[in-house]
Amino acid sequence: MSALLTVSGLDVALRTRKGPRPLVTGVGFTLERGGALGILGESGSGKSVTCRAVMGLLGEGFAVSGRAEFQGRDLLSLPPKAMRALCGKEIAMIMQHPLTSFDPLCPVGDQMAETLRFHLETGREAALEIARDALAAMHIKDPGHILTLYPHQLSGGMLQRVMIGLTLALQPALVIADEPTTALDSLTQFEIMKELVRIRESGRTSLIFISHDLGAMRMLVDTALVMHQGAPVEYGPAEAVFSRPQSDHARYLIETRNALTRRFMEYAGRRPGLDAARGCCRVAG
Numbered sequence: 001m002s003a004l005l006t007v008s009g010l011d012v013a014l015r016t017r018k019g020p021r022p023l024v025t026g027v028g029f030t031l032e033r034g035g036a037l038g039i040l041g042e043s044g045s046g047k048s049v050t051c052r053a054v055m056g057l058l059g060e061g062f063a064v065s066g067r068a069e070f071q072g073r074d075l076l077s078l079p080p081k082a083m084r085a086l087c088g089k090e091i092a093m094i095m096q097h098p099l100t101s102f103d104p105l106c107p108v109g110d111q112m113a114e115t116l117r118f119h120l121e122t123g124r125e126a127a128l129e130i131a132r133d134a135l136a137a138m139h140i141k142d143p144g145h146i147l148t149l150y151p152h153q154l155s156g157g158m159l160q161r162v163m164i165g166l167t168l169a170l171q172p173a174l175v176i177a178d179e180p181t182t183a184l185d186s187l188t189q190f191e192i193m194k195e196l197v198r199i200r201e202s203g204r205t206s207l208i209f210i211s212h213d214l215g216a217m218r219m220l221v222d223t224a225l226v227m228h229q230g231a232p233v234e235y236g237p238a239e240a241v242f243s244r245p246q247s248d249h250a251r252y253l254i255e256t257r258n259a260l261t262r263r264f265m266e267y268a269g270r271r272p273g274l275d276a277a278r279g280c281c282r283v284a285g
């Protein structure tokens with residue numbers, strides 16, 4: 001395997017009147033082609049800021065330094081226009097709240113077609129056909145009808161699937177999924193996880209996956225990075241990090257999460273109404 005993305009010495013600071021306030025310091029990782037990296041850490045540990053920095057999505061209010069070499073180019077020093085061309089086509093992000101990624105005033109089909117036309121340089125009719133196929137590939141029934149609906153007419157899970165369908169249609173080299181299932185119910189989480197596994201198995205797309213769900217993480221990633229207060233505390237093959245964490249913080253985080261999952265499973269075992277959630281956990285674990 002060869003490296004698709006190599007991040008080194010990544011520092012991010014918030015520019016404030018009193019001077020820069022560090023948010024992320026010294027982050028580094030390598031993502032192999034066709035590989036999957038999981039980033040875990042407690043809330044506020046810098047997972048999203050790291051990914052947004054790599055994608056050039058942080059605004060003027062942030063100072064970003066270091067290197068993020070993607071297919072031979074340093075993303076951190078690319079001009080905004082070149083970065084815009086890469087984002088979507090080569091690097092795509094799946095967000096936690098898909099609704100915020102869509103224009104509420106425009107049917108999802110038109111939005112998908114516009115994105116596809118921009119990146120694939122194709123006509124409107126061809127783009128709509130690709131959009132229909134993309135939804136069908138996500139097991140969405142009656143895709144032609146779904147394309148005519150506005151974002152608010154679709155459930156969160158359905159919108160997330162539309163988002164993933166669009167992402168896959170663009171066949172990016174890298175997908176960054178930042179807590180893509182957090183806002184969804186457990187059955188929909190399971191469906192979305194299946195789609196992420198499909199992305200993984202296609203071997204065409206590399207994945208950076210951010211989640212608080214260790215079970216989901218274990219299903220998907222081959223390498224893991226643990227962050228704490230903006231800094232990396234552990235990095236290595238996922239199985240080693242999850243089974244034999246070396247740093248105190250990674251051990252604490254993983255043991256706490258495992259204990260939480262065990263307690264939830266015991267609780268769900270006593271509550272027949274939680275069968276669906278148990279099913280999801282069982283598959284994910």
Ligand SMILES: Nc1ncnc2c1ncn2[C@@H]1O[C@H](COP(=O)(O)OP(=O)(O)OP(=O)(O)O)[C@@H](O)[C@H]1O
Pocket residue numbers: 014023041042043044045046047048049050
């Ligand atoms: N737009 C922003 N302006 C100022 N500070 C920010 C901004 N976005 C993030 N931060 C700060 O940067 C740090 C890292 O935040 P980040 O969103 O990366 O955490 P996270 O690990 O993704 O957490 P979560 O699991 O809750 O999503 C936090 O201290 C957060 O308050």
Ligand SMILES: [Mg+2]
Pocket residue numbers: 047048049178
């Ligand atoms: Mg986050």
